[in-house]
Amino acid sequence: MFGFFAPLRIAHLNSTPFSTKERILGAAEELFARNGFAGASLRELTASAKVNLAAVNYHFGSKDNLINEVFRRRLDELSTHRLEALQAARDKAKSTLEDILAAFIHPALALSVDKPGGATFVRVLARAYAEHNERLRKFLSENYGHVLKEFAAAISAELPHLDKEELYWRIDIIAGALTYAMADFGVIKRRGSMSEKVHRERAAEHLIRFAAAGLRAD
Secondary structure, rough: OHHHHHHOOOOOOOOOOOOOHHHEEEEEHHHHHHOOOOOOOOHHHHHHOOHHHHHHHHHHHHHHHHHHHHHHHHHHHHHHHHHHHHHHHHHOOOOOOOHHHHHHHHHHHHHHHHOOOHHHHHHHHHHHOOOOOOHHHHHHHHHHHHHHOOOOOOHHHHOOOOHHHHHHHHHHHHHHHHHHHHHHOOOOOOOOOOOOHHHHHHHHHHHHHHHHHHOOOO
16 A cells, blocks of 8 residues: 555755765665665665764664655655645546546656655555554554545546445555566566657556556456
């Protein structure tokens, strides 16, 4: 379900790209992607970010808060883009299920290739699926669960015959497929002659078609 939180509430970090806080977040993202949340030590983090422990404590207070902020700096923006795209889809004279799915899928795939560190964050997101970190799950649910509800409501309006439990099962499966596509784990790899943008658009096209068929299935 994390794919919807993003899946991703406060303002963007008040810092320059090379501030101490940004350096810590970037180093933490790399370490969490490589070693997991439990496996990444603060000692490794301070060495990688070239800061002392006092700086980490000053900016984040605890490792749990640091984990939360790694997610927040990506998911706040992703959530905003998704909700704006969803509103644009709803404002269309004749919106379709595919329009709603595009509003969910396109911003996430863009994150995975467009922003510096986006691909690393996708690996962190995959860690969130694999590791049972209840504090993190609670943080994501409280801060980004509203995004899932907005999309669920929009999809439900298109498919009123689906009961709530069945709807959420299908959305959960789509979210997992999206995370898989974002991480580029699949057998379909980008050809050297194809740009990242074209590859991403093709991935989105296939995923939207697949997701729409799954949602409409009897």
